[in-house]
Amino acid sequence: MSSKYPEIDLSRLKTTSIEDRKSKVSVSQFAQACEAGTSVADFLGTLPDILAGRTLRILVDRIASARARGRAVVLAMGAHVIKCGLSTIVVDLIRRGIVTAVATNGAGAIHDCEIARFGKTSEDVVEGLRSGTFGTACETAEFLNKGALRAQHEELGLGEALGVALVESSPPYAHASILAAAYENNVPATVHVALGSDIVHMHPSADGSAIGESSMRDFRILTRAMAELGGGGVMMNVGSAVVLPEVILKALTVLVNLGHDLTGLTGVNLDFVQHYRSNAQVVDRVRSIGGEGFALTGHHEIMIPLIAAGVIERLASSTLP
DSSP, X not given: OOOXXXXXXXXTOOOOXXXXXXXXXXXGGSOOOOOTTOOHHHHHXXXXXXXXXXXXXXXXXXXXXXXXXXXXXXXXXXXXXXXXXXXXXXXXXXXXXXXXXXXXXXXXXXXXXXXXXXXXXXXXXXXXXHHTOTTOOHHHHHHHHHHHHHHHHXXXXXXXXXXXXXXXXXXXXXXXXXXXXXXXXXXXXXXXXXXXXXXXXXXXXXXXXXXXXXXXXXXXXXXXXXXXXXXXXXXXXESOSSHHHHHHHHHHXXXXXXXXXXXXXXXXXXXXXXXXXXXXXXXXXXXXTTOEEEEEESOHHHHXXXXXXXXXXXXXXXXXX
């Protein structure tokens, strides 16, 4: 018994030779075995020259090259970067002069200040919501909201006001504060707040006028810092899905409007899950104004230290263009 359904006749199929065919992957791109005692640079060199392996090496080279040529490296980061234990890595990059400006959201500022002052952060949202105590820490609200009022009174950006307040108060864990390190090293650190989205906004001490005015000033400070991105600078968005990508888009628009040449800019979106808005604003839009855009997916707690180590070693070498 055979099938009652007819089959296609393959006897006249036209074939080609693999020698003539274009192939997207070759053995020359494969990973190499890593030897014991390998340097970071050598390790990166063992990665496959394919997909994220290639992108990771490009990113390390672009950041190192940007700083070697005096171009900006701007790090926009969501609060999760701090919660993953990476503040000390960012602080080191600031002190080495690798990161030239930092931008975060309101939650990032909260976590940074809590870490600096108390050595701990990030509460159990579900437990706090059930008990009605989520976000009610009085010390956090008092410090952040006083910082906003000071920023308004002294005409400072919110990030700068919080940074100077941390430095002045000498908190026990200041070594892990991005805002304090930025202020001490004359690196703009800006805080971009969505009113009503942060726990400190729940408290009666929150002043919307002060928060809004100081965060608005931070937008202008960040935009000015981003003016140095053309000609080989790097704009990184790490772990922010909406707020910071939108801030970046508006800052880029202002710079183009004012006549700044941003060609040669590299835009990078790094996250453990890729989102539409962050890819659109930091990768696609950068390409549309004459730059290159890359998306790199991976856990912050692994990718950021790896990138940082690669850049530090790259800058220490004599192989930069």
